[in-house]
Amino acid sequence: METNHEVIQKQSPLFFKINSTVQQIIFVALILFCTTPYSSPPIALLLGLVVANLSGHPFLNLNHKATSILLQISVIGLGFGMNVNSALSAGKEGFLFTIASIFSTLILGTLLGKWFNIEKKTSHLISCGTAICGGSAIAAIAPVIKSDEKQTSVALGVIFILNSVALFLFPAVGHWLGLSQKEFGLWCAIAIHDTSSVVGAANKFGTEALQIATTVKLARALWIIPVALITAVIFKNKSSKIKIPYFIGLFILAMLLNTYVSKTAIVAPYLVSIAKIGLTLTLFLIGAGLNRSILKTVGIKPLFQGVLLWAFIAIASLTAIVYFN
Structure with a gap:
């Protein structure tokens, strides 16, 4: 059975009509x-976008699964380049920002969805993704609401489009505003949607920013569980199982x-280097989809x-980090 993405890819008009062998070689x-x-992560993302629209993705049916596994x-692997004490410090500082930003974004997303008359489940998924x-x-909320x-x-399309923009925009804005490594790490962990783009943007900004951003973002990801439970109550669905991001536990083990x-x-620097290559490949695959x-x-x-949700969380979190942190 074909997925929605596979059907779309087949229907998509490409600039070059080439046979499958040449497509695969490219x-x-x-x-x-x-x-x-x-x-680099931004270059890889851009190359993915180019190949998706010029020659096409020859392995699109494997793209989502490969992206998910490679990212995890x-x-x-990045956990082998981090220190537990530094991670705990960063996690504490990002905790209040995380709570405030998550629930304010969900509330605003609900209001915007009603205002624009967007289908309820689509609106809720966009809000949760942001x-x-x-x-x-x-991916975790979709089965809970049976979308x-x-x-x-x-x-997913909305989130991936904005992630692509964020990877280029955030480092440029961070340098323009003269943000410190700590400030930028916190900001991109809160305001950029996907872990892949968070890590990619932070890695471009600096080592300290990367450590803070990765830790805060993964701590933030654990909020999938309470938000999914709340969602089940709102949508009156008691039967769906909630997917827990187990790889976060392995990330913590790597830090320990x-x-x-x-x-x-002895091996940590090599594992971190391999992890960064894996991240670059992840962003290429995201662009290619x-x-x-x-x-x-x-x-x-x-x-x-x-x-609008993204602008809200980006501006509000940046203001809070710069003036109140």
Whole structure:
């Protein structure tokens, strides 16, 4: 059975009509390039977007699963470059920001959805994706509200479009405003949706920003559980199981090993380097899954809701971090 993304890809008008073998060669060549020092997360994302719309994605049916697995492995690997004490400190500082931003975003998202007359489930998925951790939150909440493939795809489309913009925009704004590593790490962890784009943007800004952003973002991801429970009550659904992001536990284990097991230092730098390459590949695959037809299916109203929610959380969190932290 074909997924919605596969059907869309087949219907998508590409600039070049090429046979599948050439298509695969181009795709694999770009993947190999993304593993070299000449690539970076923003470049990889841009290359993915280009290949999606020029020659097409030859392995689209595997894209979502590969992206999810690769991101989780990469995040675990990054844990070997972090210290537990620093992580706890960052987590405490981001805790109040996290609570305030999550629930204010969910409330505002509900109001905007009603104002724009957006279908309720689509609106809620966009709000949850913006409030917590992008695609992961949508994947966890979708079965709870029993959304159909169209509703889920629209929400994911909105989130992935804005994630792509964030990867380029946030580091530029951070440098322009003269944000410190700590300030930028907190800001992008709160205001950027997906973990992949958070880590990509923070990595571009600096090492300290990367450590803070990754820790705060993963702590934020745990809020999927209470939000899913609240959602089940609101949508009156008691039967759906809630997906718990288990890889966060392995990330914590990696930090513990790096902090308290001295021999880990022998392999830790290599694992972190491999994890960063994995992150770059993840962003390439995310870009490769966004062709023009997917962008068209999103629609103006859901995209506008996503943009307004994103602007709210980005401006509010930045103001709080700069003036009240």
